[in-house]
Amino acid sequence: MTSLRVSIAATVASVLLVLVVIExxxxxxxxxxxxxxxxxxxIVLIALSAWRDGLNTIARWLGIGxxxxxxxxxxxxxxxxxLLHYSTVLSRLSDRNTELAQHVALLEAQVRALRDASHxxxx
Amino acid sequence: xxxxxxxxxxxxNEERSIGAVIREIRAFDPAMVVVxxxxxxxxxxxxxxxxxxxxxxxxxxxxxxxxxxxxxFKYAVREGFDTAVRLDGDGQHVxxxxxxxxxxxxxxxxxxxxxxxxxxxAGSYRPPLARRLGIxxxxxxxxxxxxRRVTDTTSGFQALNRRAIALFAVDYPTDYPEVEGTLxxxxxxxxxxxxxxxxxxxxHGVSSITLVRSVYYVLKVTLALVVAxxxxxxxxxxAVEAAGA
Numbered sequence: 001m002t003s004l005r006v007s008i009a010a011t012v013a014s015v016l017l018v019l020v021v022i023e024x025x026x027x028x029x030x031x032x033x034x035x036x037x038x039x040x041x042x043i044v045l046i047a048l049s050a051w052r053d054g055l056n057t058i059a060r061w062l063g064i065g066x067x068x069x070x071x072x073x074x075x076x077x078x079x080x081x082x083l084l085h086y087s088t089v090l091s092r093l094s095d096r097n098t099e100l101a102q103h104v105a106l107l108e109a110q111v112r113a114l115r116d117a118s119h120x121x122x123x
Numbered sequence: 124x125x126x127x128x129x130x131x132x133x134x135x136n137e138e139r140s141i142g143a144v145i146r147e148i149r150a151f152d153p154a155m156v157v158v159x160x161x162x163x164x165x166x167x168x169x170x171x172x173x174x175x176x177x178x179x180x181x182x183x184x185x186x187x188x189x190x191x192x193x194x195x196f197k198y199a200v201r202e203g204f205d206t207a208v209r210l211d212g213d214g215q216h217v218x219x220x221x222x223x224x225x226x227x228x229x230x231x232x233x234x235x236x237x238x239x240x241x242x243x244x245a246g247s248y249r250p251p252l253a254r255r256l257g258i259x260x261x262x263x264x265x266x267x268x269x270x271r272r273v274t275d276t277t278s279g280f281q282a283l284n285r286r287a288i289a290l291f292a293v294d295y296p297t298d299y300p301e302v303e304g305t306l307x308x309x310x311x312x313x314x315x316x317x318x319x320x321x322x323x324x325x326x327h328g329v330s331s332i333t334l335v336r337s338v339y340y341v342l343k344v345t346l347a348l349v350v351a352x353x354x355x356x357x358x359x360x361x362a363v364e365a366a367g368a
Binding site for chain 1: 160178179180181182183184186190193194197198201297
């Protein structure tokens with residue numbers, strides 16, 4: 001069985017997470033796609049923490065002797081998904097960063113060439 | 124095929140050798156457009172190259188050799204060059220050897236020609252044992268991964284036709300581009316040819332691959348090759364086809 005204190009502590013922590021996420025959305029410091037991801041994480045964690053019978057039932061299905069371990073498992077899974085997502089975002093950003101630097105350098109060289117050409121043609 | 128050839132020279136802190144490299148290219152072919160890609164050097168590389176009349180492309184921050192070389196190929200695409208050669212800014216590539224690289228391109232027998240130090244009978248280039256082992260390891264690994272015999276995947280001395288330029292302009296490996304680039308070329312359906320060339324010992328500076336780092340380098344590039352061989356090359360083959368014959 002999940003003790004009442006574990007459930008209360010886990011619920012408080014997940015509610016805090018959701019509140020922080022909502023505050024970040026309000027201040028526009030979180031892009032929609034990430035906001036949804038984190039809101040989803042928080043809501044699932046709240047549900048698992050507060051709904052004690054549910055946690056116990058899932059634990060019995062999965063053959064887990066200590067139901068609160070499911071909270072850890074769910075949280076860890078989300079963290080892994082989020083980190084993997086970040087890796088893809090970082091890869092894309094770094095590719096674009098390279099492309100942007102190359103583009104700027106090429107344009108700058110072109111500007112210099114045009115300026116030199118116009119100086120030569122000037123009376 | 125037009126006669127316009129661009130020479131792409133990546134350079135990072137090569138102010139002492141870049142001028143000689145440009146003069147050597149001009150001595151081989153005065154009509155060649157020399158493009159020096161300055162990878163955000165802290166010395167006077169860009170000024171030295173400009174003083175020799177080269178087109179200088181200054182990167183706003185250091186991208187590493189792969190990003191710098193690719194900038195040169197993007198320039199080649201923008202300016203419509205049909206042929207490009209690539210030499211290092213440190214002077215280890217002998218411009219007179221470009222003749223051997225350009226011949227198969229001019230005859231339409233290959234899309235990309237690499238100057239290899241090992242393809243024929245042993246030349247004057249004898250790298251230290253550790254270096255040689257590394258070069259052979261990569262050559263064998265790429266040979267196995269692509270089912271094609273290659274002898275030197277670490278050489279950055281190359282000539283390219285339109286199709287190869289188009290490929291490298293859209294996709295070029297970042298950190299140690301020569302090894303991965305060989306895999307990229309073969310997987311993208313380009314015809315690779317290796318020709319025997321002589322190379323010089325470095326005149327100034329130190330190789331980016333020091334002995335201390337070589338073990339780390341070998342491991343890292345090996346992993347990169349394994350990952351690269353898992354990639355899809357559909358977009359690359361399409362880029363090559365879009366460039367025409």
